[in-house]
Amino acid sequence: MRVIKQPTILLLLTMSLVSVHQVSTAQESTITRFTLDEAITYGLENNQNARNARLEEKIADRKVEEILADGLPQVNANVDIGYNYEIPTVFLPGNAFDPNGNADETVGAKFGTNYTGSLGLSANQMLFDGTFFIGLKAARTFTQLSRKDNIKTKIDIAEAVSKAYFGVLVNRERYGLVERNYARLDSLLRDTKIMYENGFAEKIDVNRVQVQFNNMKVEKDNFQQMLDVSESLLKFQMGMNLSSQIELASSIEEIDYFNFELVKDFAYEQRIEYSQMNIRKELNQLDIRNVQSGYIPKLDAYASYGRNIGTQEFGDVFSGNWAGVGVIGVKASMPIFDGMRKRRQVQQRKLTAEQIDNSFDMLKYNIDLEIQQALASYQREIEMMQAQRVNMELAQEVYEVTKIKYNEGIGSNIEVIDADATYKQSQINYYNALFDALISKIDLQKAYGILL
Numbered sequence: 043m044r045v046i047k048q049p050t051i052l053l054l055l056t057m058s059l060v061s062v063h064q065v066s067t068a069q070e071s072t073i074t075r076f077t078l079d080e081a082i083t084y085g086l087e088n089n090q091n092a093r094n095a096r097l098e099e100k101i102a103d104r105k106v107e108e109i110l111a112d113g114l115p116q117v118n119a120n121v122d123i124g125y126n127y128e129i130p131t132v133f134l135p136g137n138a139f140d141p142n143g144n145a146d147e148t149v150g151a152k153f154g155t156n157y158t159g160s161l162g163l164s165a166n167q168m169l170f171d172g173t174f175f176i177g178l179k180a181a182r183t184f185t186q187l188s189r190k191d192n193i194k195t196k197i198d199i200a201e202a203v204s205k206a207y208f209g210v211l212v213n214r215e216r217y218g219l220v221e222r223n224y225a226r227l228d229s230l231l232r233d234t235k236i237m238y239e240n241g242f243a244e245k246i247d248v249n250r251v252q253v254q255f256n257n258m259k260v261e262k263d264n265f266q267q268m269l270d271v272s273e274s275l276l277k278f279q280m281g282m283n284l285s286s287q288i289e290l291a292s293s294i295e296e297i298d299y300f301n302f303e304l305v306k307d308f309a310y311e312q313r314i315e316y317s318q319m320n321i322r323k324e325l326n327q328l329d330i331r332n333v334q335s336g337y338i339p340k341l342d343a344y345a346s347y348g349r350n351i352g353t354q355e356f357g358d359v360f361s362g363n364w365a366g367v368g369v370i371g372v373k374a375s376m377p378i379f380d381g382m383r384k385r386r387q388v389q390q391r392k393l394t395a396e397q398i399d400n401s402f403d404m405l406k407y408n409i410d411l412e413i414q415q416a417l418a419s420y421q422r423e424i425e426m427m428q429a430q431r432v433n434m435e436l437a438q439e440v441y442e443v444t445k446i447k448y449n450e451g452i453g454s455n456i457e458v459i460d461a462d463a464t465y466k467q468s469q470i471n472y473y474n475a476l477f478d479a480l481i482s483k484i485d486l487q488k489a490y491g492i493l494l
Contacts, residue, residue: 073287078207080291081280085203086196088281095195102188106181113174116166122159123359129154155352159359162348169343169372172335180328187321193494194314199279200493201484206276208480211294213269216473220258220265223466227255230445230462234455247455254459294476300420300483305490312491313409323398326391333387339376345369409489416482416489423479430472437461437468 076084086092129152136147143149168174231251237243277284310316347368353359377384444461447453487493 073289075289075291076207076280077291078204078297081207081276082200082203084282085199085280089199089203089279090281091195092192092199092281095192099185099188099192102181102185106178106185109174109178109181113168113178118164120160120162120164122162124158125356126154126156126158129156155354157353157356157359158351159353159364160348160350161364162346164346165344167343169341171340171342172338173332176328176332176335180325180332183321183324183328187318187325190314190318190321194318197314197488197493201488202279203276204484204493205481206272206279207290207292208297208477208484209272210269210276210290211292212473212477212480213265213272214290215294215476216470217262217265217269219469219473220262223462223469224255224258224262227251227258227462230458231255233449242451243455250455250459254462294480297480297483299424300486304492308413308490310406310409314491315405316409319398319402319405323395323402326395326398330388330391330395333384333391336384337377339374342373344371344373412489413486416486420479420482420486423475423482427472427475427479430468430475434465434468434472437465441465 131150132153133148133150135145136143136149137145138149139151231248234243234248234251238245238248273288274284277286277288282288345368347366349364349366351359351362351364353362441458441461441464444453444457448455448458484493
């Protein structure tokens, strides 16, 4: 046997820990790139709501199979061994066993054995039942509703992922903007200090820029936290591990304006809610037919076979002579009068059908209103974004001119600080408007039913 010395063990353990650390570091450093479409696809596969929606589809499929099982033969087996600790007494006329007995009197006689046993096998096959066939069709229709619900869930996930994706894009642009502003103020602060040391600026000028610089440093840290939160939100909506690293392959410049050619032939059927309502209407009609089919006779075939025994001793149950018994037949049943129960059920479901028709009208109205509001919001946000972009460009030009004048000694430090503050605010306003425009585009796509 080979003996490993203590230093060798420590060396192996150290090498193992280093290897584990390297593997762990490599896993943590893996960055996954996603375009917007890839992020949506990933979310549709991994989001918890998407997983549950797929499970709901499978549950609906199993429900159809459950109803189908009712139409298959139902076979049961039974075994019964009993001890009659008190054998029943049968009362008979007094002359039942004795011709000379008094017929007006009764005598009691115990009929039976101490132990009884039976074995049986029974089968039942439905031949015709109107409610079964209607129920089967309703179950299959319900699976269609489950699939529509799954699509609705996918649309909601696509909306959430898209908005979170845009949030990260815009926040990264904002953070880059803050970094540039931070660098610009840092440069301005250094220049102002040099001018102060050379007697071309006052101490108060340095202090003003220092205040702006300190505020920008705090703002930079805040934007970093905001960016981290927005990235976590995106990973959450995608169903991704929050500790994973993600990189966005799409950029704001790649995002197109809304394509109105896609909706020039808009129909209400493009909205998933309209399809869901259609299926609910069909289910209600099937429910009415199901109740009405209760008036139709039902027909079943049945068969059973068994053996039984009666003994005075328990051991004879297993060794005695068992007698056979069997039956086969067809049974029909037809309701005659149920107190008008089914009639009232049909009336209720017809009233529900009227409610569904009213809901159709309300849904159309809501869709029209959503489209109108989303369209107005999109057009307003696009105009606001374009206006804020122009304002940002103008504010940048003002700042650059003011900075040049200040460097040449013909402008004041206050003017530079004011121009810088205006420039920063115009940048904030632009990116806020940009984000609102992106969100309004998603809302418009959803209103028209073309988000997926």
